[in-house]
Every structure is written in structure tokens, then in C-alpha cells.
Amino acid sequence: MKKNLFNILSLAATQGFNALLPLVIFPYLLNVMGSEKYSSIVVAESISLIILTSVLYSYEVNGLTRVVRARKHGAEELSSVFSEIFFSRLFIWITCVVVATACCLLFSPEMVLVLNCWSLVSLGYIFQASFLFQGLENNGPVAFFTMISRVACVCCILYFANSGWPVYYPPLLIGGSFLGTGVCSFLYARIRLKIRLKSVSFSTIFKSLLDGRSIFSGNFSVVLFRDSNILILKFFGVDASLISSYSIAEKFIKSLQATMRPLNQFYYAKIVHDFVEGWKPNRDTLRFILSRTWLQVSFVTVVLVSGAVVWFFIGDYVALQITDKYNLHKIVLLACVMVPATLLGIGNFMLGTTGLNNLNSSGYYARVLFINGLITLASGSLLIYLFKDVGAAITFVLGECVLLVLVLYKYLFEQESRVV
Structure with missing residues (x-):
């Protein structure tokens, strides 16, 4: 029981510090460096998220x-799994960085250095190998290294950042923070867990990529409706100040979603454990999953209500401190539009990622993710063209809403074949 609690708290700490980083750093960078430099930073970050999604793969x-x-077979078998995934990810990272750099050289040479600094985040995830520590139920070391590196990064930026900073300095520090966590985790795995790198053939890497292509296609489809809005805003030439305002609001909502991941991961295991072989997505299993989702919804509701109360008392004071730099009330308005995405996201994770993937409907879920990505990309482009940053905020919610409708369709229109 104590070990389970420690692992949950370690996962929560890792997600918490990762969520805290953008909430502290990005508003400060906007305040200090101005909207023009800041918008360049977040546009390059959006491209780097595509690289990160590709590197994480499946x-x-x-x-x-x-x-x-593999854990039951000891360090040798774990080393084989680790090495295969490490070199597969490294192959993806090198390919993506080369392609992204070439595209930047052709269309936006000034973004090359910024983008390459952001790519250090993906490289850090390769070395960090979270899947290894989670599978071994030993999340403490990653949480500790994350805490140290994120606090150091925040302190450096808060102390040294100024209006004269080059655009690549913040992503270099942030990327270095992630890479530092990754290298420390890698060394811990090597020294304490006796994990070693083994040679891996290209044919093994190719087979590994083929095996995970369906999961990756779903993950990549998610990028289309969760992480592409800033790129669309840039494509339509929206003013840098509006891109900056939307970026801050989006990071607040994503940070709130990140705080839910430890609970989601915990209930993922519990629900899957309670599934019985032969269950299918229908109204009975829908009720079964929803009955185990109330805690996440309650947690988010409490956080949102508490945030609203705090803002009611100190919001005007905060706005007066920084309103000369950017329109905080505009950011709050955009965040309010996007808030429903947090609750919708819980439903999509529990019913889609947890439910459909483990109820013999992973193919359907991959297809609806792709369909939803295309729908949201098309409708979002129109909304952003018409309403700029407000259109982007609506699109953020629309993607979660459409996905939930498509997921619910599978449950509601299947025959009831079991009784809970």
C-alpha cells in the first residue's frame, strides 16, 4: 500500500513540476521579452511538440x-527492451530534427536555432525512459530529478531573463532542464537498476516501429486538435500579441489537465483490472466506467471553483501589476472559454484511452482520433481565420467535444450484452 501511494505521489510530483514550469516561466517571458519574441518562442515550441509526439511514438x-x-526475467531482458526503444526513439529524433531543420532553412531560417534548442526536450525524454520506471513501479528517482531540474530552470529564467535576451535562450534553458532530467534518470537506470545499452539491428527497430504504428497514429491525430492552433494562428498572420495571449491561456488549461494524469493513470490500471474478458463497449460498460470517473471530475471541479474564488479576490490586483505588458483579462477570457476541455478530456481518457483500447475497440478509437483530427483541423482553420485567438480557444474545446461524441456513439449504439 505504501509503495503504491509513493508511486502515485511520485507521478503527481513529476506532472506537477512539469505543469508548474510553463505557468511560471511563460507569463514572465511574455512580460519581460515582449510579444514579438515570445510568439517566436511558442511557434517553435509548437513545431517541437510534433517532434516530441513522434519520439514518444507508442x-x-x-x-x-x-x-x-520483462521485469520477472531480470536486468538482461529489461536491457533488451530498453535498448530497442532507446535506439528506435533516437532514430526518430534524428530524422525529425533533420527534416524540421531543413524546412526551417527553406521557409524561416531565423527559427532554426530556436527549434533545435526546443528539440532538446524530446532528447531528454529519450534518456528519461519513463516507461521503464513506471513499469518497475519506481517513479521516485524521475520525480526527484524532475523537481531539481525544473526548479533550477525556473530560478535561472526568473533571475537572468531580460528584454535583450536572444530568442533561443529560454528554449535552451528549458530544453537543458529536460535533458538534465533524462541523463540523470539514464545514469540511475545504468548504475542502480543495472540496465545497459545493447546493440540493436535496424531490422529490429523497423519491426518495433511497425508494431506501434496504430497507437502512434492515434497519438499523432491528437496533435492535430490539441497542439496545432498556434501554428494555424501564425499561418494566418495573426498579431503576435494575440498569439501570445492564446498561448498563455492554452498553457494554463494544459497544466490543469496535466495535474489529472496521475489520477487517470491510477484509475486506468484499476478499471482495466476489473474488466472481464469478452466485455464490449455498450451502455452497461459505459455506466461501469462512469461510476469510476467521479473522483477525477470532482477534483477538477474543486480546482476550478477554488481558482475562480481566488481570482475574484486578487484578480484585479494581479491585472494592475502587469497590464502594461499584456492584457491579462483577455487571457482569462480565453481560459474561461477553454475550461470545458478539462472535463471533456477526462471523459475521453476514461471512455476512449482506457475503455475502447481495452474493450477490443482500439481500431475504432484510432479511426475516430484521426477523423476528429481532420474535422477539428478544418473547422479550426475556419474559426481561427474568422475569430483569431477566440476561434483558437473555441477550436480547443471543439476537438475534445467532437471526440467525446464519437466515443460515446460506440457505447450507445452497441447491443447490451452483459449486466454490471
């Missing part, structure tokens, strides 16, 4: 499963 899911199965 291994946070099937890599975790493989570690759980």
Missing part, C-alpha cells in the same frame, strides 16, 4: 507493457 503504452512482462 512506447509510453506498449513499452510500459513490455517492461512489466
